[in-house]
Amino acid sequence: MQIAHVAEFDDLLTRLFVPLARLAMGRGFGFRDVVDPLKRAFLIVAQEREGKQTDSRLSLATGLQRRDVVRLRADGLAPREPSSPARIVSDWLRQHSVDGRPTPLPRLGPAPSFEALARAVRQDVHPRTLLDLLVEAGTVRVADDTVELLSRAYAPGRGSSEQLAYLADNLHDHGAAAVANVLDGPRFFDRAAHYSGLTFAQAEALGRIYEAKQMNVLQVVGERAAGMQGDGPVRVRFGGYGYWEEGE
Missing domain, CATH: 1.10.10 (Arc Repressor Mutant, subunit A)
Structure with a gap:
């Protein structure tokens, strides 16, 4: 045995x-x-x-x-700090939203502004550097010295250090949740639907349906989280994934 x-x-x-x-x-x-x-x-x-x-x-x-x-x-064994652009988006949604919708911010100046938001997250990185990362990822846009948040999630460029940091954060927390469920009993939601015998076109069609529904769920959770106090000791992460390959 x-x-x-x-x-x-x-x-x-x-x-x-x-x-x-x-x-x-x-x-x-x-x-x-x-x-x-x-x-x-x-x-x-x-x-x-x-x-x-x-x-x-x-x-x-x-x-x-x-x-x-x-x-x-x-x-040193200290864990890496969370992604700075992701924290900016999270803080923006939590601190500068009206009826669940993020408000545009002046690029420069005292709070409320993008500059103040960025400096609150990272004092050792210039706000313009963080702004450029967010613009490059399509997360924000700048017009007339005003910054507008376009997405509720920061999606870094392919293969970038920021994307690798996201991969580590997401896989760590998903793995931690699954392991906790095995060692300590069911505690965290962890479900998946899996099918075989499909074509790649069918898999991609299902993927588009799942992605749209998943984004709706994340938006609802994000809006609810933005309305909470936000000064407690607990951090949370909710997410979803889809994957397909040839095989059983």
């Missing part, structure tokens, strides 16, 4: 790692490049579970060699 259990878990991890291996190899990274991030992930989880611990106890908890624990802890 134990052998079967180990084999089952091995198959599970292999399936989970395949998309990550595809991403790494697609960006020119090999196995050696992903070893340290995997070790770092084990350390992060061990510190979450064990609290502040010695290097030796973390080594025992993770199975890592003590010298790796010392080195990685010295490098």
Whole structure:
């Protein structure tokens, strides 16, 4: 039974790692490049579970060699800050909306303005740099020195560092929700519909239907969240995805 259990878990991890291996190899990274991030992930989880611990106890908890624990802890294990453009959009919707609709903001000047909003999110990045990212992504437009929010979500350019940050944030939270449901019992909504025997055209047609409905749901949630206080300690993420490929 134990052998079967180990084999089952091995198959599970292999399936989970395949998309990550595809991403790494697609960006020119090999196995050696992903070893340290995997070790770092084990350390992060061990510190979450064990609290502040010695290097030796973390080594025992993770199975890592003590010298790796010392080195990685010295490098720092702090999580990356959320995407700055995404935070600007979120804060804009929460702070500057009327009847659920975002209000245009002056580009410069004291609050309420885009400049003030951007500086509240990142003081070490010039507001113009953040504005250019949002304009390039089609999230905002600028006319007569006024900035208008066009989308309730920031969609970064293909292959950009911002898109990779989004990928990490979304997969992390989806994975965290699914794992929590397995380890702690059902807590977070996690459902999917899957079918086979379709053509690519049929799959794309279903994808368009799902995307339209999903965007409506996200808009409703966004409008409700914008009307909430927004100063509590809890962050949330709701999302959806669609995927199709040839195969069973």
